[in-house]
Amino acid sequence: MMDRRELLHRISMTLGGVITASAASGILAGCVATPATPELDGPTPMGATGNFLTPLEMATITSMADHIIPKTDTPGALDVGVPAFIDRMLAGFYTDKERGIIRAGLTTVATDARAKHGAAFPTLTADQQVEMMKGYDRVAYAAPLAPGSDPHFFRFIKELTITGFCTSEAGATKLMRYEQTPGPFRGDVPLKEIGKVWALG
Amino acid sequence: MTLDQAPREERTFDAIVVGSGLTGGWAAKDLCEKGLKTLVLERGRKVEHGKDYTTFAKNPWDFRYPNGRTPQDEIDKHYYKQIRTGYTVNDQWNHWFVKDDEHPYTEVSRFDWIRGYHVGGRSITWGRQSYRWSDLDFEANAKEGVGVDWPIRYADLAPWYDHVERWMGVSGSKEGLPQLPDGIFQPPMDFNAPEKAMKAKVEGRFPERRITIGRTAHLTKPTDEQMKIGRGTCQSRNLCMRGCSFGAYFSSNGASLVAADHTGNLTLQPDSIVTEIIFDAKLNKATGVRVQDAKTKTVTEYYAKVIFLCASTLNSTWLMLNSKSDRFPNGFGNDSDELGRNVMDHHLGVGAQADVEGYDDRYYSGRRPNGIYIPRFRNLGDGGTKRGDFTRGYGYQGGASRTGWQRLVAEMGFGKELKDDISEPGPWTVGIGGFGEMLPYRDNRVTMNPDVKDIDGLPTLKFDVTIRQNELNMRKDMQASAEEMLAASGFKNVRGFDRPYGVGLGIHEMGTARMGRDAKTSVLDGWGRVHAATNVYVTDGSFMTSAACVNPSLTYLAVTARAADHAANALKRGEL
Numbered sequence: 001m002m003d004r005r006e007l008l009h010r011i012s013m014t015l016g017g018v019i020t021a022s023a024a025s026g027i028l029a030g031c032v033a034t035p036a037t038p039e040l041d042g043p044t045p046m047g048a049t050g051n052f053l054t055p056l057e058m059a060t061i062t063s064m065a066d067h068i069i070p071k072t073d074t075p076g077a078l079d080v081g082v083p084a085f086i087d088r089m090l091a092g093f094y095t096d097k098e099r100g101i102i103r104a105g106l107t108t109v110a111t112d113a114r115a116k117h118g119a120a121f122p123t124l125t126a127d128q129q130v131e132m133m134k135g136y137d138r139v140a141y142a143a144p145l146a147p148g149s150d151p152h153f154f155r156f157i158k159e160l161t162i163t164g165f166c167t168s169e170a171g172a173t174k175l176m177r178y179e180q181t182p183g184p185f186r187g188d189v190p191l192k193e194i195g196k197v198w199a200l201g
Numbered sequence: 202m203t204l205d206q207a208p209r210e211e212r213t214f215d216a217i218v219v220g221s222g223l224t225g226g227w228a229a230k231d232l233c234e235k236g237l238k239t240l241v242l243e244r245g246r247k248v249e250h251g252k253d254y255t256t257f258a259k260n261p262w263d264f265r266y267p268n269g270r271t272p273q274d275e276i277d278k279h280y281y282k283q284i285r286t287g288y289t290v291n292d293q294w295n296h297w298f299v300k301d302d303e304h305p306y307t308e309v310s311r312f313d314w315i316r317g318y319h320v321g322g323r324s325i326t327w328g329r330q331s332y333r334w335s336d337l338d339f340e341a342n343a344k345e346g347v348g349v350d351w352p353i354r355y356a357d358l359a360p361w362y363d364h365v366e367r368w369m370g371v372s373g374s375k376e377g378l379p380q381l382p383d384g385i386f387q388p389p390m391d392f393n394a395p396e397k398a399m400k401a402k403v404e405g406r407f408p409e410r411r412i413t414i415g416r417t418a419h420l421t422k423p424t425d426e427q428m429k430i431g432r433g434t435c436q437s438r439n440l441c442m443r444g445c446s447f448g449a450y451f452s453s454n455g456a457s458l459v460a461a462d463h464t465g466n467l468t469l470q471p472d473s474i475v476t477e478i479i480f481d482a483k484l485n486k487a488t489g490v491r492v493q494d495a496k497t498k499t500v501t502e503y504y505a506k507v508i509f510l511c512a513s514t515l516n517s518t519w520l521m522l523n524s525k526s527d528r529f530p531n532g533f534g535n536d537s538d539e540l541g542r543n544v545m546d547h548h549l550g551v552g553a554q555a556d557v558e559g560y561d562d563r564y565y566s567g568r569r570p571n572g573i574y575i576p577r578f579r580n581l582g583d584g585g586t587k588r589g590d591f592t593r594g595y596g597y598q599g600g601a602s603r604t605g606w607q608r609l610v611a612e613m614g615f616g617k618e619l620k621d622d623i624s625e626p627g628p629w630t631v632g633i634g635g636f637g638e639m640l641p642y643r644d645n646r647v648t649m650n651p652d653v654k655d656i657d658g659l660p661t662l663k664f665d666v667t668i669r670q671n672e673l674n675m676r677k678d679m680q681a682s683a684e685e686m687l688a689a690s691g692f693k694n695v696r697g698f699d700r701p702y703g704v705g706l707g708i709h710e711m712g713t714a715r716m717g718r719d720a721k722t723s724v725l726d727g728w729g730r731v732h733a734a735t736n737v738y739v740t741d742g743s744f745m746t747s748a749a750c751v752n753p754s755l756t757y758l759a760v761t762a763r764a765a766d767h768a769a770n771a772l773k774r775g776e777l
Contacts, residue, residue, distance in 0.1 A: 067615060067616060068615040068616070068619065072617060072620065074620075089266065092265075093273075133615065137615060138613070158615060162610055163610075165623075166623060167262055171623075172260075172262070175624050176606070176624060178260075179567075181436045182436065182437050182566060182567035183436055183566075184435065185566065185568070185569045186391060186565060187391025191563060193564075193566070196626075197605050197623070198568070198626070200439075200568060201568070201605045
């Protein structure tokens with residue numbers, strides 16, 4: 001987990017360096033003081049930046065990604081830029097329907113955080129955040145996802161985090177075994193010899 | 202119409218080959234090697250082996266979205282039909298497929314026409330599975346009174362299968378099965394641990410069934426001849442559809458066109474859409490072709506003594522339908538009215554999957570670009586394999602593998618535990634899917650639609666093609682037998698599937714200018730020549746009189762090689 005200063009730095013980085021750490025601090029302060037101001041909670045207009053997530057949403061996603069795949073002795077989700085990845089996927093890859101699932105989910109998170117703890121999700125303690133996430137996780141995985149149905153927002157955030165991490169260079173090469181050109185195929189070898197999972201199936 | 206042309210002699214060749222894909226490339230190679238000055242006309246852009254495989258060296262994180270995934274809005278705009286396979290639309294290889302908005306076609310019933318226009322055609326993206334036919338296949342129509350009889354038999358093609366396998370390189374295992382003749386193979390690829398167990402259990406329980414490794418056009422032990430043109434051993438990247446700079450699998454770009462070029466007899470001309478075959482009614486021969494430049498729309502005529510149509514089944518048929526004259530008011534060589542009829546494919550998307558317990562300490566090294574193969578075991582001509590509910594048969598392709606990080610998306614939990622799981626291979630899973638023979642039906646038909654034009658201003662095709670009761674009955678057995686074999690192997694949670702299938706999904710479209718013994722009921726003779734214009738050979742999938750159940754490309758190549766030899770000999774004898 002990271003401290004608040006680290007978080008502020010990360011947010012400023014994930015916003016593409018367009019704001020300073022002190023501005024990010026202002027955003028977080030704003031999140032706490034006036035969570036419903038349109039500048040903070042309204043959708044970022046698409047276009048010039050190509051971003052989708054609002055500063056509060058980005059901060060929430062950043063905290064969640066950090067808990068989903070934390071930094072240990074190997075890189076975590078934030079080290080490989082998962083929040084920016086998620087923003088880029090939402091802005092450019094997914095459709096309005098999928099963007100809607102994330103936006104509605106993050107609105108629920110914001111509402112729940114205020115109701116439970118009287119503060120914005122990114123400013124909660126790590127324990128408070130994890131506790132809330134466990135609740136969403138239980139609901140998200142209560143039943144298997146039926147084909148063609150919409151995923152629960154938390155499952156979607158997990159999917160984006162895992163995908164962003166596992167298809168990043170550090171994720172693929174440090175957590176898994178990655179060989180673009182493995183050499184002639186051998187069909188039956190001891191797992192010990194390979195060591196880790198292949199990054200590419 | 203023929204302004205700005207070079208002098209006629211500069212536009213005259215011994216042979217013209219229409220199309221540079223799998224069969225066009227091979228026709229070019231064999232014709233050039235036999236000394237014929239050969240012009241290959243390709244409608245699409247130039248593609249240089251290696252240099253133009255633009256995604257060859259990319260890592261998952263080098264694409265704009267992970268692993269090359271293409272966003273939905275681009276799919277909706279450009280690839281709304283190409284997407285139907287589920288695997289062809291991806292930034293890793295989108296440049297090898299047409300944009301549907303540029304190349305529309307009309308569907309009376311669903312038809313999946315998956316294709317790409319560029320030098321090399323689908324030889325870059327093909328599945329590479331390579332199987333011989335047997336006389337069980339060649340004799341079936343005659344024995345059952347279906348369609349017309351093939352004018353050739355296995356003995357006619359056997360030396361040409363040899364010729365093709367030796368030069369292109371096929372890895373596989375000899376099995377001694379009459380329904381799936383052995384060929385000239387490079388060393389087979391390996392099974393993995395659960396597949397070995399499955400082979401032992403299935404073959405023990407069902408003596409008429411065999412599990413072999415896929416026979417695939419990958420080099421596992423290249424010959425000197427193959428290495429001399431720059432080809433090398435398969436590196437098990439399984440990124441084949443990007444194009445292989447190692448030349449480890451067979452493609453026109455990496456093999457046949459290279460060899461053709463080395464002879465000095467090849468002229469390869471991209472961006473050249475052949476719109477018409479020029480027919481001389483006095484000579485009773487085709488004299489050349491009319492070509493529309495894909496960029497400038499300029500029209501130029503080219504001439505040759507012999508013409509090979511290798512534009513892919515449906516595009517060769519389009520070209521013939523578009524070549525109308527006083528002699529051929531219904532399309533080139535179409536006296537029989539069979540041109541465009543009898544469309545076939547291999548029906549697939551039916552089989553079973555299961556979970557595999559155990560083998561936790563076993564794994565594999567590399568990504569095998571191949572699977573296991575279960576040859577046909579129904580209706581083999583004996584009482585024991587005879588089915589009352591359908592004729593012909595099917596084979597299965599599939600395999601076992603260990604799941605990776607993707608499985609974790611479906612699991613509860615997060616944090617350090619999830620992160621640890623990322624590094625661990627998941628459980629093994631296994632699946633097999635059938636490839637079924639589809640019968641030729643005369644009213645399964647493709648026709649010209651002048652009302653819808655493509656980006657080149659040319660008329661397009663209209664499809665009215667469906668599978669029928671024989672295929673539907675076969676599919677039930679394909680699913681049941683798959684479930685039965687996975688269960689017999691001791692695998693758990695066996696789940697059969699039968700997904701919606703549109704004809705064409707197998708990307709094995711064939712049969713629209715069938716071979717036959719009688720000009721009244723077929724378009725081509727046993728050499729692949731148009732009955733009514735014997736200097737025109739059609740050697741892509743158009744010639745197929747029936748479909749068998751094995752992947753067809755090896756047979757297309759054997760027929761192409763045999764036809765090229767026939768044409769060169771006829772030319773030498775002065776018959777053309």
